[in-house]
Amino acid sequence: MIFGVLNQKGGVGKTTLSVNLAACFARAGARVLLIDADPQGSALDWAAARQGPPLFSVVGFPRATIHKEISQLGQGYDHIIIDGPPRVTDLARSAIMASDVVVIPVQPSPYDIWAAEEVVKLIAEAHIYKENIKSVFVVNRKITNTAIGRDVRDALAAYPIRVLDASVAQRVVFAEAAAQGQAIFEIDPAGPAVAEIEAVAAELMEYAK
Template identity: 40%
Template sequence: MKVVAVLNEKGGCGKTTIATNLARGLQLEGLDVMLVDSDVQGSARDWGAVETDFDKPAVIGMDRPTLHKDIPKVAEGSDIVVIDGAARAEKMQTSAIKASDLVLIPVQPSAYDIWSSETVVDLVQARREIAGKPEAAFVISRQIVGTNLAGEAQEALESFDLPVLEGRTAQRVIYTEAASQGRSVLDVDSSSKAADEVRSIVKDTLAIFDIQTAKANGTAR
């Protein structure tokens, strides 16, 4: 079982959008996925509670700083667990990092978001010194199409000595529409630009984990 946490100190940076779409995208690759909502706002739980005509990843709520102890107990049998992280909650973030093999840090292409990511980066680096993991990478989130801000943000993020995923999201109405329907953008319109963005993030995540999916050859490891 692999665990990926989507974390940033700042609210409104697209954590839940990335977490829910990533979880569904991984499921569509043939993996058994569990989505853990660790934010007291419960947005991922709300998404999971909306009925659909297909089975989504199981969504459970865990809003106590014991994720690293609790996830192995409840996610036995899952291939991947995706944690939708809590903002402005250092103890929760620390627990999520302890539980994780990979931390994805969504940042909007703005100085405020880049600055706010320092807290999570510091927590990840502190954990690495103790345990040698998790892996970590930035995900540029909610970029404005037609601007150069994302490129400028990538240059700024490279100073943190962490990779920046090729996959990134843009500000598109379809993300909001999909969330309100309890779906991913892949379900709403698999040919959309947003769906391509999510598939790219899924691909990057699988590559980091070196996972061969069931969709590719009938097995998952």
Template identity: 30%
Template sequence: MPTVAIISQKGGAGKTTLALHLAAAAQDAGRVSLVIDTDPQATASQWAAWRKDQPPEVIDSPPPRLAAKIKQAHEQGAEFIVIDTPPHADSAARAAVEAADLVLIPCRPSAFDLSAIQTTAKLVQLLRRPAFVVFTAGPPNAPRVYEEAGELVEGFGTPPCPHQMPDRAAYRHASAEGRTVMELEPNGKAADEIRQLYSWTCLQVDVSTPRHKGRVAA
């Protein structure tokens, strides 16, 4: 079953928000999903505590234990694993990329953020993992902004994902309550964007339609 790594050497890119929502979308779709939190700040783990351990499951792991944790999760029935990583941590990013079937690089569509992802782009190219840039926290209705940003990251050798996670208040409100945007506003724009992003991600890792729901054993 697929493992998706969310990496970016720049802070504030929306890694944890992307990781949690991808895993939640997989759970909503009937897959047993898991988030592995490698960030010492443990933001994903805190979110899980706020929601009183409702799925998706979140566990922590130091980078050297990541491969073993993934193997154990598969043995316990995990069907979709998302790795959340800290910024400015080469060892954690490398371990996540090595363990992943697909790498997603969240990035704000601004000049400084776009320039900062070149280090991440070089890492995924060095390790020969399929990777895409997911634009986050940009304006909701600015196709030209995303088009120009996409052209730039193409030049780095990391194509843009065709789906974005624009800046929407629903993410802030949901996170503060230990929820997802799909739970907060099931028919909202943010929820629809996450579902589209999840469906696209499944196509990249060749995931078939699941047949049942469940969660990973503790």
């Protein structure tokens, strides 16, 4: 399965979600490839910061030919995560075309909800060429017990894209893990962040069927 994690707005936690979803799938025994398609190379930086053996493969491929080369790049892997670029470009279009499911992380903020329109348009364009592309919103970096955290689902209902029931809260452990090139389950295996990522991964896999 190929999951493209995209949102044209920066700072939504794209790389954090990509890395930890990849780690979650790998922890379950799958062979996982994380493709860093963001020219900023944040996922590659994460991999470079890691001291221990890799949890999964990470390659940099910020080129607008991902959809043409994904079958060769992903040969032998069970799941591929594409950490997409933060702008609407040919590279973003290519990452969408390469994906089975486009995962759109959205922070519970009006700016993020408005900005989601751009990636929704790109997905609609891609449907013309690849009808079976699926797409979902994931509420990410949610601040618990706030009105905007609760209302974001209603606001996203304006778009013709499903919002996952599972969501991910804003937690310091994500930054702590990233600084060490680790996944959150290595930092706090029994913590709520791990449970949230596992819930998102399980729902994505169910939706992707």
